[in-house]
Amino acid sequence: MTATSATTSPKETRRRRKNDPESVRADILAVATREFSEKGLSGARIDEIAEKTRASKRMIYYYFSDKETLYLHTLEAAYQKVRLQEAELDLDHLAPLDALCRLVRFTFCHHAKNPDFIRLVMIENIHHGRFLAQSELIQSLNAGVIDVLGDVYLRGVATGCFREGLDPRELHWLISALSFFNVSNQHTFARIFDWQQAAPENQQKLEDHVTDMVLRYVRVDRVAP
Amino acid sequence: MTATSATTSPKETRRRRKNDPESVRADILAVATREFSEKGLSGARIDEIAEKTRASKRMIYYYFSDKETLYLHTLEAAYQKVRLQEAELDLDHLAPLDALCRLVRFTFCHHAKNPDFIRLVMIENIHHGRFLAQSELIQSLNAGVIDVLGDVYLRGVATGCFREGLDPRELHWLISALSFFNVSNQHTFARIFDWQQAAPENQQKLEDHVTDMVLRYVRVDRVAP
DNA sequence: TGCACAATGTACGAAATGGTACGTTCAGTC
DNA sequence: GACTGAACGTACCATTTCGTACATTGTGCA
Structure with missing residues (x-):
């Protein structure tokens, strides 16, 4: 760069x-x-x-030009950087379950390592996403994200390890929510509940729990005895 | 009031x-x-x-006094209002699974109906929670929240419907994350993925999924055949 | 009734802040 | 080497914005 x-x-x-x-x-x-x-x-x-x-x-x-345009460029650059890193993730050669696991852990860690990006998205949401709406660039960048996850999911359903009827978009929503919240609300959550959420051991725990949670949600129900 | x-x-x-x-x-x-x-x-x-x-x-x-003090009072009032509504929730007379289910749905709906509160918390996080840190009031208000959940969880473990080894604080974290994200990131998420997330039918779907997700996470593993 | 103090209105000040006018320097071209 | 347009510096302007000084009105009480 x-x-x-x-x-x-x-x-x-x-x-x-x-x-x-x-x-x-x-x-x-x-x-x-x-x-x-x-x-x-x-x-x-x-x-x-x-x-x-x-x-x-x-x-x-x-x-x-002006402050708002500068902000928009900042936002675009941030999204671009993120999607670039995501593109490096190669899930095709992995078994569905491993692929999903890896995707979740990647998302969680990535967000944790890029608080600037998270904060920009928070700020953009405070502004009702009106700058993001102006940017065709960002819209186009994000098109592929769902496809990657959707592909993994469909493979998993085909192999019989994922249950049917889930929407990849909603699945992505779940993964995003957990990974995002971990960064976005770290300050208030940690202070209110007096919890060193940012500490490495707790971050590791949360990463495991989040991964576990997603997997439990997606895996086929095991039959009762 | x-x-x-x-x-x-x-x-x-x-x-x-x-x-x-x-x-x-x-x-x-x-x-x-x-x-x-x-x-x-x-x-x-x-x-x-x-x-x-x-x-x-x-x-x-x-x-x-000044702008920041006004902001702090605003934040305190918002938390107070929320915790007041939470207190009305009576879970003791419900079976653990029903109680947890109700708690999750309540949290999800409550956040959805109070975007002002969510936005204030987002803003407070942008400020690294430095105003919240000044407020003993908010700290004390939130003390009981974990206890309520912890009680339900322990009852569930005792009855054998919840698996052991989970931390109520982390459980609360999960429920909060999903309910919070639903409001906080609605604008960017909806725009990027061209999804009418705020539409009642989609909100209902998300509420079901979130509830389902938490329950799947907490319930005991069913034995394989 | 008048006093003391809380509650409120009006006008203004000082600093911060987004943005610009105008002039200067750099670098490629004929 | 002169010319042209891009790249850059300095000083400045107009407005916004937080906060306050000062005057005025309402209210409970002696």
């Missing part, structure tokens, strides 16, 4: 340019991501983003 | 006062709840709250 640091790229070494628009843009976006995810759309300050950038406030408006 | 409407109370009818601090306070708090839950702490405007109140901005500062 930081390819414009003028070290190996022939194009870059030749040019030796002082102006580096790509990197300036990326830098602004990175700072904006931190600021927006930390303080929200209304809480984040353009001046503060400008300060933390190696560019100036002028540059923010030069590349991103 | 709206006891100061000067209709039946003898004290009120006698006095016929023009100054009505209690009701002004309550009015401010009600408006503030709407504004904060809609726009967040930084997004909400004191001037706008003042406009929508039948009192003036001066009164807001008179009763609530």
Whole structure:
């Protein structure tokens, strides 16, 4: 991602340019991501983003028109990054049960490791998803997610280890809910119930429980004796 | 809650006062709840709250010192309201399985019917729960919630319908997660997956699935044939 | 009835904040 | 090397926004 640091790229070494628009843009976006995810759309300050950038406030408006557009780009970049990581997951060669298990654990861990993304989605929901609605990019990015899960599920039904009649979209909803909540509500939950939810051992426990829960929900009912 | 409407109370009818601090306070708090839950702490405007109140901005500062204190009171009032409704739930006379079922459905529906509360909790999490941490009131309010669930669970284990080894706190976490996510992420989820999640029939489906999921998680494993 | 204090209205101040005008420098092209 | 447009810096403006000073009215009580 930081390819414009003028070290190996022939194009870059030749040019030796002082102006580096790509990197300036990326830098602004990175700072904006931190600021927006930390303080929200209304809480984040353009001046503060400008300060933390190696560019100036002028540059923010030069590349991103206004605050809301910058926020939208931040949101899009975040979704893009997530879906890119998801794409690396290769479930086709795994048995359905293992595949589902892996998908759940991946989602759980991924969310836990990317609180910035989670917070941005929370913030976007506070805004009723009105920016997400403007972005065709995000809509298209997410199209495939359900298909992957749906494929695993259908294979599982075919092999007889998953019960029939479930909707992949609802299944994805369940997995998302548990993984998302783990990050989104960590602060209030931990404080109210005086529980070190973020501690590694508790995170491990939760990951196991979540995986267990999804599997128990999907697996075929075992016949009573 | 709206006891100061000067209709039946003898004290009120006698006095016929023009100054009505209690009701002004309550009015401010009600408006503030709407504004904060809609726009967040930084997004909400004191001037706008003042406009929508039948009192003036001066009164807001008179009763609530500053913006953050007003927000804190809003949060406390919201939690209080919720816990009050929860307290009405009487699970002791129900069989463990029925009790758990009812608890899950209640939580799910309650959250769905109180998006303002959910949004406030989301916002509070964006702020890392730092206001909730200041409030001894909220801490104390939530103490009993786990106990109720824990009681049902233990009864279920005793009767042999629930499996052993589960932590009531983690069980509560699961129920909360699913019920909370249903409201908190409705906008982004519905838009991304082009799903009318808020539609009554889908809400009913989700409620059933969530209940089903929790029960499947808690019930004893049925023996294989 | 008048006093003390709570409750309320009006107007204003100071700082923060989104956004812009205007000028300057850089880099590729003829 | 002059020209052009992209890339960038500085200073500034208009508005918003939290909060307050000050004056006024209502209310219970001696």
